[in-house]
Amino acid sequence: MPGTIIIAGGGIGGLATALSLHQAGLEVEVHESVEQIGALGVGINLLPHAVRELDALGLLPELEAAAVAPATLAYFTKRGEPIWDEPRGRSAGYGWPQLSIHRGTLQRLLLDAALDRIGPDRVHTGHHLVDVAETDSAVTAHFAPRRGAEPTISVTSDVLIAADGIHSVMRSIRYPDEGMPKWNGAMLWRGLAEAPPVLDGRTMIWAGHPDQKFVGYPIADLPDGRQLFNFIAEFRMHGVELTEREDWNQPGVLDDFIGRFESWVFPWLDVPALIRSSSGTYRFPMVDRDPVDRWSFGRTTLLGDAAHPMYPIGSNGASQAILDARVLTACLRSYPDDPVRALERYDEERRPATGGIVLANRGFGPELPMKLVEERAPDGFADIADVITPDEIADVTEGYRRTAGFALAALADGISLADRTY
Numbered sequence: 001m002p003g004t005i006i007i008a009g010g011g012i013g014g015l016a017t018a019l020s021l022h023q024a025g026l027e028v029e030v031h032e033s034v035e036q037i038g039a040l041g042v043g044i045n046l047l048p049h050a051v052r053e054l055d056a057l058g059l060l061p062e063l064e065a066a067a068v069a070p071a072t073l074a075y076f077t078k079r080g081e082p083i084w085d086e087p088r089g090r091s092a093g094y095g096w097p098q099l100s101i102h103r104g105t106l107q108r109l110l111l112d113a114a115l116d117r118i119g120p121d122r123v124h125t126g127h128h129l130v131d132v133a134e135t136d137s138a139v140t141a142h143f144a145p146r147r148g149a150e151p152t153i154s155v156t157s158d159v160l161i162a163a164d165g166i167h168s169v170m171r172s173i174r175y176p177d178e179g180m181p182k183w184n185g186a187m188l189w190r191g192l193a194e195a196p197p198v199l200d201g202r203t204m205i206w207a208g209h210p211d212q213k214f215v216g217y218p219i220a221d222l223p224d225g226r227q228l229f230n231f232i233a234e235f236r237m238h239g240v241e242l243t244e245r246e247d248w249n250q251p252g253v254l255d256d257f258i259g260r261f262e263s264w265v266f267p268w269l270d271v272p273a274l275i276r277s278s279s280g281t282y283r284f285p286m287v288d289r290d291p292v293d294r295w296s297f298g299r300t301t302l303l304g305d306a307a308h309p310m311y312p313i314g315s316n317g318a319s320q321a322i323l324d325a326r327v328l329t330a331c332l333r334s335y336p337d338d339p340v341r342a343l344e345r346y347d348e349e350r351r352p353a354t355g356g357i358v359l360a361n362r363g364f365g366p367e368l369p370m371k372l373v374e375e376r377a378p379d380g381f382a383d384i385a386d387v388i389t390p391d392e393i394a395d396v397t398e399g400y401r402r403t404a405g406f407a408l409a410a411l412a413d414g415i416s417l418a419d420r421t422y
Contacts, residue, residue, distance in 0.1 A: 002026060002158040002159050002332060002336075002339045002342075003027060003157065003158045004027045004028070004029060004157040004158060005021055005026055005027065005028045005029075005157060005158060005159045005160075005161065005332075006028075006029055006031065006139075006141050006155055006157040006159070006160045006161070007028060007029065007030045007031065007161045007163055008031050008129040008141060008143075008160065008161070008162045008163065008164045008169070008170065009030075009031075009032060009033075009129075009162065009163035009164040009165060009303075009304070009306070010030050010031075010032030010033075010034075010037055010111070010123065010125070011032075011107070011163060011165065011304065011305075011321075012103075012106060012107060012110060012304070012318045012321055012322070013163040013303050013304025013305070013306075013318075013321030013322070013324060013325060014030055014032070014161075014163035014164075014303070014304070015030065015107070015110035015111060015113075015114050016053075016054075016057075016110060016321065016322045016325040016326075017161060017163060017303060017324070017325035017328065017329075018030050018114050018118055018123075019057050019110065019113055019114055019117065019118070019325075020053075020057065020325045020326055020328075020329040020418055021325075021328075021329055021332070022114075022117055022118050023057060023329075023418070024329050024332070024333055024418065026329075026332065028118060028122065029122045029123075029124065029155070029157075030114065030118075030122065030123045030124065031124045031127035031129070031141070031143055031155070032123070032124065032125045032126075032127060033125075033126075033127065033128040033129075033146060033164070034125060034126070034146070035125050035126045035146065036125060037107065037111055037125060038104070040103070040104050040107075040249055041102070041103035041104050041107075041249070041282075042102065042103060042190045042191065042192055042230050042282065043100055043101065043102055043103065043190075043192070043217065043219040043230025044100075044101060044102075044103045044106065044315070044317070044318050045070075045098060045099070045100050045101075045204075045217070045315035045318075045319075046063075046067075046098065046099045046100075046101065046106075046315075046318060046319055046322075047098055047315055047316070047319045047404070047406045048089060048094040048095070048096040048097065048098055048406055048411060049096075049319065049323065049405055049406040049410070049411055050318070050319035050320075050322040050323060051063070051096040051097060051098070051099055052095070052096045052411060052414070052416060053322050053323065053325070053326045053416055053417060053418070054322065055096060056326075056416035056418065056419075057113075059109065059110075059113060060096075062109055063099055063101065063106075063109065064097065064099065066101060066102075066105050066106075066109065066220070067099040067100055067101035067105075067219065067220070068099070068100045068101075068201075068202065068217070068218045068219055068220060068221065068227070069089055069090070069097035069098060069099055069100075069202070070088050070089065070098055070100055070202055070203060070204045070217055070218075071087060071088060071089065071090075071091040071200075071202040071203070072085050072086070072087060072088060072091065072200070072202065072203040072204070073085060073086050073088050073203070073204045073206070074199070074203050074204070074205050074206070075205075075206045075207075075369065075370055076205065076206070076207040076208075076266070077207065077208070077209075077370075077373060077374070077377075077380070078207065078208045078209065078212065078213075078264065078374070079266070079380060080207060080264070080266025080267060080268065080269070081380065081381070081384070082384070083369065083370065083373055083384055083388070083393075084369070084384070084390070084393050085203075086397065088204070092408065093408055094408060094411060095411065095414055096411070098315075100204070100217045100218060100219045100230065101219055101220075102192075102219050102220065102228070102230075103318075106318070111123070124143075126145050126146065127143035127144075127145070127153060128143060128144055128145065128146050128169075129141060129142070129143055129162065129164055129169045129170065130142050130143065130144045130152065130169060131169075131173070132160060132170065132173060132300060134298050134299055134300065138156050138157065138158060138299070139156070139157060139158070139159065139160045139298070139299040139300055140154055140155065140156045140157075141154070141155050141156075141157070141160050142154050143155065158299065158339055159299050159300070159301075159332075159339050159343065160299060160300045160301075161300075161301055161302075161303050161328070162300065162301070162302050162303065162306050163302075163303040163304045163305075163306055163321070164306050165304070165305045165306055166181055166287070166289065166305045166306070166309040168302065168305075168306030170300060170302060170306060171292075171302055171306050171307075174292075174294075174297060174302075175292060178289065178290075178292075181287035181288060181289050181309060182287060182288055182289060182290065183285050183286065183287045184236070184286050184287075184288075184311065184362070185236045185237050185238060185286075186210075186234055186235065186236045186237070186285070186286040187234065187235065187236075187237055187257070187283065187284070187285055187286070188232050188233070188234045188283070188284045188285070188286060188312070189232070189233045189234070189252040189256075189257050189275075189281040189282070189283055189284075190230070190231070190232050190252075190281060190282045190284065191230075191231055191233075191252070191275065191278035191279075191280060191281035191282065192219075192228055192229065192230055192231075192278060192279075193228075193229050193231065193274050193275070193277045193278040194222060194226050194227070194228060194229070194277070195226055195227060195229045195274055195277065196225070196226055196227075197218065197225075197226070197227055198216065198218070198227075198229065198268070198269055199268060201218060201221075201227060202218075203217070204216070204217040205217065205269070206367070206370065207264070207266070207271075208264075208370065208374075209367075209370045209371050209373070209374035210236070210364050210367050210370065210371050211235065211236045211374075212234065212235040212236070212260060213232075213234050213235075213367075213370070214231065214232070214233055214234070214261065214264060214271050215231065215232040215234070216229055216230065216231040216232070216269075216274070217229070217230055218230070229274065231274065231275065231278070232312075233257055233258075233260075233261055233271075233275060233281075234286070235257070235260050249282060250282060250283045250284065251280060251281070251282065251283065252280070252281035252282055252283035253283070254275070254276070254281070256283070258272060258275060258276070261275065286311050286312065287309070287311075288309050288310050288311050288358055288361070288362070289308075289309045289358075290358075291308065291351070291354075291355030291358050291359070292351075294347060294351075295307050295346075295347045295350075295351055296343035296344050296346065296347040298340055298343075299339060299340060299343070300343070301328070301343045301346060301347065303321065303324045303325065303328065304320070304321035304324055305317065305321065307324065307350075307351070307354065308320065308351075308354035308355065308357070308358055309358075310354070310357055310358045310361050311358075311361040311362065311365075313361040313364075313365040313366070313367060314357075314360075314361065314365045314366050314400060314404060316357055316361070316404055319404075319406075320354055320357065320404075323350070323405065323417060324346075324350055324354075326416060326417035326418040327346055327349050327350050327417050327418075327422070328342075328343075328346045328350075329418045330417060330418050330419070330420050330421070330422055331343070331345045331346040331349070331422050332346075333418075334421050334422050345422050346422075349422055353405060356403050357403055357404055360400060360403050360404075365400050366396060366397055366400045368396045369388055369392065369393045369396055369397075372387075372388055372392070373387050373388055376388070
């Protein structure tokens with residue numbers, strides 16, 4: 001088996017990888033750019049195939065205690081008219097739930113597990129990857145602090161895994177001419193509000209269409225009967241160029257977007273009132289990168305957003321990073337004396353799969369029926385069956401589940417990805 005494995009990046013993908021490799025008996029160290037890993041961000045969703053992998057890591061009880069398990073996904077028009085709904089997680093027959101959770105809570109849970117299992121001496125902060133040097137027998141990662149004039153820290157290992165995000169240094173080394181991420185013109189304002197349960201308190205809602213939509217779901221039940229409700233208000237800004245680097249923690253300005261949603265007062269939800277009840281929002285452009293021809297080069301590879309940054313459609317970002325971690329672990333176990341081949345096999349398995357999701361999300365992914373309804377009936381309808389058929393919807397939604405790897409049949413055997421042979 002390989003000796004020490006270095007992970008550049010202590011986000012969800014990096015920490016999940018560290019825990020997975022440690023579980024397989026591999027020696028691992030994490031090097032994270034920031035000085036202190038904090039509980040930042042808003043809500044995210046973990047799909048059943050990712051939850052299966054976290055369950056195999058022994059984390060499911062803690063996850064379920066800190067999250068909400070949605071039972072239904074419901075789609076509506078911009079007037080709040082129902083288009084369709086479908087069961088999710090265990091309600092859909094999966095052996096694992098879908099979980100909605102605060103990103104910071106998930107990050108903290110993974111970090112605490114890593115500190116406990118791997119040891120605090122193997123989780124380093126303030127180490128920003130700046131360069132890489134490789135020989136036939138080893139790879140050396142050079143880290144530097146984000147601030148100050150301390151000397152560069154060099155660490156030599158058998159394998160280097162770059163889980164350092166959409167602006168990955170490793171990716172820029174391999175693809176120096178790639179440039180900035182691609183923006184599709186959509187801007188998202190994400191926030192959290194304490195509110196009474198929406199519908200049954202276990203429903204994810206998508207309302208509108210790809211040019212303007214509102215997404216919302218609870219991520220925690222509060223003691224007073226209310227819920228912590230995560231929302232995303234989004235619309236496309238045609239003819240506008242992105243002039244700044246995206247940042248998940250960029251504060252949003254209410255007046256920049258609330259006007260677009262003033263009329264979105266539904267019988268079951270007052271959207272502008274909910275947005276105004278939030279303490280603030282984060283502004284983020286919907287960006288991704290083109291799929292590349294290769295992730296693995298010798299003893300180095302990419303993982304998570306460094307490998308396949310995708311539009312936040314269909315709840316796939318964090319879930320796919322967790323799947324990366326588990327397949328990579330299995331590949332290293334499958335080729336214990338040949339880490340280079342192990343990384344190649346991981347590349348062969350995961351790169352085409354995630355590239356398909358990136359492209360599917362550009363093509364509206366599971367939102368396509370919402371687009372069709374808006375195009376066919378922009379002024380409303382008396383019966384949704386006159387606008388779109390159940391078969392059209394099923395073709396899109398089931399096709400997306402297959403592309404993303406969480407069709408029900410794909411999880412029927414219950415075997416963790418890390419326990420398979422590649």
